[in-house]
Amino acid sequence: MLPAAVIVALLGLWELYVDLGGADPLVLPPPHAVASALYSNRSTLWKNFLVTAQEVVFGIGVAVVAGFALSVAIHLSDVLRRAILPLLIASQAIPIVIVAPLFLLWLGFGIFPKLLVIALVAFFPVVITTLSALETVDPALIKLMRTFDASRWQTLRRVELPAALPGLFTGAKLAAVFSVIGAVFAEQAGSNSGLGYLLTVTEAQLLVPEAFAAVAILSGFAIVLFVLLSVAERRALPWAYQSKGEPA
Numbered sequence: 001m002l003p004a005a006v007i008v009a010l011l012g013l014w015e016l017y018v019d020l021g022g023a024d025p026l027v028l029p030p031p032h033a034v035a036s037a038l039y040s041n042r043s044t045l046w047k048n049f050l051v052t053a054q055e056v057v058f059g060i061g062v063a064v065v066a067g068f069a070l071s072v073a074i075h076l077s078d079v080l081r082r083a084i085l086p087l088l089i090a091s092q093a094i095p096i097v098i099v100a101p102l103f104l105l106w107l108g109f110g111i112f113p114k115l116l117v118i119a120l121v122a123f124f125p126v127v128i129t130t131l132s133a134l135e136t137v138d139p140a141l142i143k144l145m146r147t148f149d150a151s152r153w154q155t156l157r158r159v160e161l162p163a164a165l166p167g168l169f170t171g172a173k174l175a176a177v178f179s180v181i182g183a184v185f186a187e188q189a190g191s192n193s194g195l196g197y198l199l200t201v202t203e204a205q206l207l208v209p210e211a212f213a214a215v216a217i218l219s220g221f222a223i224v225l226f227v228l229l230s231v232a233e234r235r236a237l238p239w240a241y242q243s244k245g246e247p248a
Contacts (some may be wrong), residue, residue, distance in 0.1 A: 051194040052187065056180055064172050067122075072164075076152075125178065
């Protein structure tokens, strides 16, 4: 209820600010105009939302699977750590607005280049959070496995991978937020559908309430993805929350 109350208060201040002449409605439409655009354009918004949602969900899947695999590989190999980790860090300094058009030129205007853009945006947090979790495993547990003459694979499977799952979920939740941004950049670089494409069209036609409506849907979708992943984390890792004294 507290976030809902904050949102209502912010919307009220926003409405009051515009109504009192603090901003031109053509530049900053009041909330009631955005709500009207959401209702009157619901069919178009829904159709384009489905396109963006598909791209985001698949992009998160690619980022999580690839990021988890790479983080485990880096954890197991110092050579890979020295060779790949600096490149991963450098990849985050590349502006997506430059990379997205290049992917489209190289790979066409289908869904694949958009997935690459989303995965590029969402990949890094998954790798870093999972790798951090792998490196914070209790050394006493590693020594215990060695005492039982466990192999490297057995130690990884029974101790390190379960300990890495909270980090993986943390990275996935961050990826859920970043992937929405990546999808917008990818669609604005070249597409004929999706909320990113709709943003480009509405901004060019000065349909500002419609543009704000698309942004509202994107924000809501990111929140829903974050909440769903949080619920999945609590269901999959009840022991992680019990160790914090929280109900699973």
